[in-house]
Every structure is written in C-alpha cells, then in structure tokens.
Amino acid sequence: MDISWLNYTDIIDIIETASQLVLQIYLGCDFVIEQKEDKSPVTIADKKANEYIVSSLKTLYPNIPIISEENSNDDWEIRKNYEFVWFIDPLDGTKEFIKKNGEFTINIGLVFKGRPVAGFVNIPVKGLTYWAIKGKGAWKKDISNKIFDIKEERNNYDNRGKNLVRVLASRSHMTYDTKEFIDKLGDVELINVGSSIKILWIAENKADIYPRMNGSMEWDTCAAHAILSELGGTILHYENKEIGDELYYNKKNLLNPYFICSYPLLFLRQK
Numbered sequence: 001m002d003i004s005w006l007n008y009t010d011i012i013d014i015i016e017t018a019s020q021l022v023l024q025i026y027l028g029c030d031f032v033i034e035q036k037e038d039k040s041p042v043t044i045a046d047k048k049a050n051e052y053i054v055s056s057l058k059t060l061y062p063n064i065p066i067i068s069e070e071n072s073n074d075d076w077e078i079r080k081n082y083e084f085v086w087f088i089d090p091l092d093g094t095k096e097f098i099k100k101n102g103e104f105t106i107n108i109g110l111v112f113k114g115r116p117v118a119g120f121v122n123i124p125v126k127g128l129t130y131w132a133i134k135g136k137g138a139w140k141k142d143i144s145n146k147i148f149d150i151k152e153e154r155n156n157y158d159n160r161g162k163n164l165v166r167v168l169a170s171r172s173h174m175t176y177d178t179k180e181f182i183d184k185l186g187d188v189e190l191i192n193v194g195s196s197i198k199i200l201w202i203a204e205n206k207a208d209i210y211p212r213m214n215g216s217m218e219w220d221t222c223a224a225h226a227i228l229s230e231l232g233g234t235i236l237h238y239e240n241k242e243i244g245d246e247l248y249y250n251k252k253n254l255l256n257p258y259f260i261c262s263y264p265l266l267f268l269r270q271k
Contacts, residue, residue, distance in 0.1 A: 001112050001113075001117065001134075003110070003112070003117055003118065003133065003134070006110065006118060006133065007060075008118070008120075008131055008133055008136075010060055011108060011118075011120050011131070012120065012129055012131060012141070014052075014053055014056045014057065014108070015053070015106050015108055015120050015121075015122045015129060016122060016129060017052065017056075018049040018052050018053050018090065018106050018122070019106055019122045019124040019127075019129075020124075021045070021048050021049055021052060022045045022048075022049050022090075022091060022097075022104075022106065022124050023124045023125070025043070025044060025045040025048070026045065026097060026100070026124065026125070031043050031044055031045065032044065033098060040094070041094050041095060041098060042070070042094060043091070043094060043097065043098070045091055045097060046069075046070055046090055046091040046094060047070060047090075049090035049091055049106060050068055050069075050070035050071070050088065050090035050091075053068075053088055053090055053106075053108065054066055054068060054071065054088065057086055057088075057108075061086075064084050064085065064086055064110075065079075065082055065084075065085050065086070066085070066086045066088060067079070067085055067086065067087050067088070067218070067219065067250070067254070068086075068087075068088035068089070068090065068219065069088070069089050069090065069217065069219050070088075070090055071088075073254075076252045079250055080250075080252070082250055083112060083113055084110065084111070084112050085110075085111050085249075085250055086108065086109070086110055086111075087107070087108075087109040087110075087111060087116075087218055087219045087222035087223065087249065088107065088108055088109075088219060089105075089106070089107040089196075089217075089219040089220055089223075090106060091104060091106065092104060092105045092106070092107050092195040092196050092219075092220055093105060093194040093195030093196075093197075095194070096171065096194035096195060101171075101194070102123075102125035102126070103171065103193055103194030103195055103197055104123075104124070104125075104194060104195050105121050105122060105123050105124075105195045105196045105197060105200075105224075106121070106122045106124065107119075107120070107121050107196055107219060107220070107222065107223035107224065108120040108121075108223055109219070109222030109223035109224075109225070109226055109249075110226070111222060111249045111250055114248045114249050114250055114251075115248070115249070116222050116223070116225045116226035116229060116249060117133070117134040117226060118131075118132065118133045118134065118226055119131065119132050119222065119223035119224060119225065119226025119227045120223055121196055121200060121223050121224050121227065123197065123200075126143070127142065127143030128140060128141070128142055128143070129141045130150070130200055130203075130224075130227055131227070132150075132226050132227040132229075132230035132231075133226075133230075134226070134229075134230060135230075136230075137149060137150075137151065137230065138150040138151065138203065138227050138230040138231050140153065140204075150203060150204060150227070150231060151231055153204060154203075154204055154205040154231070155205075156205075164187055164188065164189055165185050165186070165187070165188045165189070165208050165209060166188070166189045166191060166206075166207040166208045166209075167182050167185060167188045167189065167190050167191065167207070167208065167209055167210070167211070168191050168192075168193060168198040168201060168202065168207045168209070168210040168261075169182070169190060169191070169192050169210075169211070170192070170193075170194065170198070170212065171192045171193055171194045174192075175213050175214045177213035177214070177258070178211055178212065178213040178214065180213075181211045181213060181238075181260075182211065185209070191207055195220075196220060196221065196223065196224040198210045198261070199221065199224035199225065199227070199228055199235070199261055200224055200227065200228075202228060202233060202261050202262060202263070203224070203227050203228045203231050203233060208262060208263075209260065209261070209262040210260070210261035210262065211238065211258075211259075211260050211261075212256070212258065212259050212260075212261070213238065213258045214258075215255055215256070216255075216256045217254055217255060217256060218249050218250070218251070218254045218255075218256060219254075220256070221235060221247065221256060221259075222249055225247060228261070232263060232264075233261070233262065233263045233264075234246055234261075234262070234263075234264060235247040235259050235260070235261045236259060236260050237257050237258065237259055238257070238258040238259055238260045239257060239258065243260060247259055
C-alpha cells in the first residue's frame with residue numbers, strides 16, 4: 001500500500017477551515033435544528049462543513065470516492081469495489097453542538113481495503129487538530145500551532161492507580177449493555193464525553209477503555225481509529241459478550257457493531 005501521494009498539510013488546512021465554518025455558526029446567532037429520516041438532528045453547520053470538505057477533497061483527489069454522513073452514498077454494489085475511500089463526519093456530536101457543551105469534532109479518515117490508514121480530527125472549540133498516517137506517527141497541533149508527538153505526550157498522563165480503571169462513556173448514548181460491561185470492570189472512574197473525543201482520549205492515555213454497546217456509524221470512528229492504531233491501540237468487535245476482530249470499514253451495512261476501544265492490555269482487566 002502506497003500513500004505517499006497524501007499531503008497531510010492539505011487535509012489539515014481543509015479540516016481547520018471547516019472548523020472555522022462550524023465555529024462561526026456555533027458562536028453566532030441561533031440556528032435551525034432539522035431532523036433526518038433516522039430521527040437524528042442536523043444543522044446548517046453539518047451541511048456547510050460537509051459541502052466544504054467534500055468539494056475540497058474532490059478537487060485534490062478526484063479519483064478517491066467519499067462516504068459521508070451527510071451525503072447520498074453509493075450503493076454497496078459500487079462501494080464494494082473501492083480500494084481507497086474517504087470517510088467524513090463533518091460534525092460528529094451534533095447533539096453536543098446543539099447543547100453548546102463544546103464536545104464535538106470534525107472527522108476525516110482514509111481507508112484502504114477496509115482498514116483506516118490515515119485520520120484527521122479537529123475539536124473546534126479547543127482549536128486542536130489531531131492526525132496520523134500509517135507508519136508516520138500520530139500528532140497533535142494546538143491553537144498556537146505548536147505540534148506535539150502524541151506518543152511522547154501519552155507519558156504525561158498516569159493511570160491513577162492500578163485498581164481504578166478510567167472508563168469513557170458517551171454523554172448522549174449510554175445503554176444497559178454498556179453499563180453491564182462497565183460494572184464488570186470493578187472499581188472505575190466513569191467519564192462522560194461526546195463524539196470521537198473519547199477515542200482521542202484513549203489514544204492520549206487520558207482514559208483506559210471505551211465500550212460502545214449501541215449504534216454508531218463508520219464515519220464516527222474511522223478517523224480517530226487511525227490515530228489510535230498508529231499508537232498501538234485498537235477498536236475490537238464485542239459480540240455475544242466476546243471480544244472479536246478489529247473494526248472494519250466500508251461494510252455493506254455502515255453501522256458499527258458493538259465495540260471496545262482500548263490499548264490491548266486493558267482488555268485483560270475485565271473481570
């Protein structure tokens with residue numbers, strides 16, 4: 001697999017410009033909240049960010065198809081032939097955007113034959129951009145444009161004691177199955193946060209494990225999954241209370257299965 005053609009600075013420019021579009025709406029006047037067919041909310045911020053990201057990627061990489069939360073995506077008979085494909089969530093955490101708690105992200109992931117090979121995530125309210133390219137490391141840029149090696153930064157966060165597991169759970173999507181899994185971990189510190197920030201916090205060692213036992217979509221996880229993978233972490237299927245294979249992308253059904261997100265050794269701590 002050769003991705004030397006990918007210019008990461010171009011994608012950073014795209015995601016940071018999209019971030020400013022989203023922030024203008026977030027910090028501005030009230031916005032209209034619409035409802036999609038699946039009953040999930042959508043705003044003008046989702047639409048504007050999507051339009052900008054999609055058009056920019058098509059200009060730079062016209063031969064790479066795009067799958068986005070806000071697009072009418074190709075049917076499976078076409079998608080199954082993709083090798084490289086972009087996965088875009090122009091506003092991950094729309095419910096958090098509406099609540100104005102700042103816990104939303106912009107996600108751009110690149111997949112090759114079902115596996116994430118590059119990921120870019122921006123947290124607009126914090127002015128943070130994360131990215132990773134397979135074999136090239138994982139990085140974070142702050143609002144002052146200072147760049148950090150996430151692998152080195154991970155050492156700044158301890159695990160707060162061997163007997164206390166820091167568990168992440170969705171702020172808006174807690175379920176019985178998720179709670180049941182968490183209860184089996186013993187003594188935990190439960191941290192609720194929205195969007196793909198949860199996967200980034202696992203990557204940075206700000207938390208230990210993120211179980212997700214309800215519906216999420218491939219564009220929700222793809223970009224941050226690439227960042228976590230570059231650092232040695234993983235996102236694994238959790239089916240019938242058994243841990244399975246790593247999450248796979250561009251499936252016939254774009255809905256993610258139940259999954260566990262962590263660094264591998266943490267799976268051993270479940271009782």
